[in-house]
Amino acid sequence: MLKHSPIRNKKCYICGKRALSDRSRYCLTCARFAFRMKARQFPPWVVKKIWEYVRKYGYVCYYTGMALDMTDPRSPFYCVFDHWAPHDLSKIVITSALINGMKSDLSEKEFWYYVRALAHLRRNHVSVKKRKLRFWDHHYDLEEENKNILSIQTCSRPHTGICDLCSKRLKNKLFTYCPTCVKIVYRLHHEAKHLPPETIEDTLNYIxxxxxxxxxxxMKLDMKDPASPWYCFLNHWKPGDVRKVVITSALINVMKGALTEDEFWYYIEALADYKDKGKPIVKKRLICWNRLVRHDRKAKFRVNS
Ligand SMILES: [Zn+2]
Ligand SMILES: [Zn+2]
Incomplete structure (x- = not known):
């Protein structure tokens, strides 16, 4: 029988799998992960904490316990770093690209609050109570909109003196829409480009x-404050599909991300069941997921050989 040389038996000091070589402390997975942390220039105490976590639990999502994909940056379950509290550098955890996108600017507490509230709404039709978000930092840019809004007001619809969308009485009898509605009509025509006229008409009819x-x-949408998580956004019902565009809040727009409506509710309910009952989340293939996690290339990845 062949004897293994001691070199080949060297173990990764994080996960215990076979190390890359006698000079490497890590296996391939941990070496790549170490490289990514280096590229992100995390302070040493943050790196230490992340390694402690990986040693204890392995490469699993901090929030959901789901196994993370360590090789494919196109996977929704690819391992990414997440600021536990938005913009706070002192605690970084690992999660999937999917959960990272859903959590966005929310603290962990806020994230679970909305996951539970949304699951409750879905199952028991209990309306979601709005809770102020401490770190919300998505600001809708109104500059273009304000510049070009007049062109919409004098469109071909008959001028009846009432808003064509909400039926409010208009101050300017030559206009078609009130100041609130004109914004959304503008966005349907210009911002969400190339929408077929039927799609625009369907969305207007919904409103x-x-x-x-x-x-x-x-939930009632905010039509005034573009920095509000409840500000009205247009959303492709199915990502990338121009046939159906709906209105939603900035928050749900971000949480739904690249998911279809079915996938969104599936994960909201699965997350709530994980949190409340400890039920493991079954991964579901996402049909429109097209996000790629890009790596920081400041540090060079070298495999010692
Ligand atoms: Zn390892
Ligand atoms: Zn109106």
């Missing part, structure tokens, strides 16, 4: 019937 109410959650 005529329901008002400015989120399509997914029935």
């Amino acid at each position: 005529r019937q329901e008002g400015f109410i989120c399509f997914y959650t029935k």
Whole structure:
């Protein structure tokens, strides 16, 4: 029988798998991970904490316990770093690209609050209570909109003296829309480019019937403050598909991200069950996921051989 040389038996000092070589402290997975932390220039105490976590639990999501993909940056389950509290450098955890996107600017507490509230809404039709978000930092840019809004006001629809969308009485009888509605009509025509006229008409009809109410959650949308998490956003019902565009809040727009409506609710309910009952989350293939995690290339990745 062949004897293994001691070199080949050297173990990764993080996970215990076979090390890359006699000069390497790590296996290939841990070496890549070490490289990514180096590239991000995390302070040493942060790196130490992350290694402690990996040694104890392995490469699993800090929030959901899901196994992370360590090789494919196109996978929704690819391992990414997440600021536990937004913009706070002192605690960095690992999670999947999917959960990182859903959590966005929320603290962990806020994230679970909205996951539970949304699952409750989905299952029991209990409306979601808005809670102020401490770190919310998405600001919708109104500059273009304000510059070009007049062109929409004098469009071909008959001028009846009432807003064509919400039926409010208009101050300027030559206009078609009130100052609130004109913004969304403008965005349907210009910002969400190349929408077929049928799609635009369907979206306008929804607003005529329901008002400015989120399509997914029935929450009232903010039409004034572009920095609000409840500010009205247009959302592709199915990512990239121009046939159906709905209105939702900035928050749900970010949380839904590159998911279809079905996938979004699937993960909201699965996350709530994980949090409340400890039920492991079954990964579901995402049909429109097209995000690629780009790596910082400041540090060079070298495999010692
Ligand atoms: Zn390892
Ligand atoms: Zn109006």
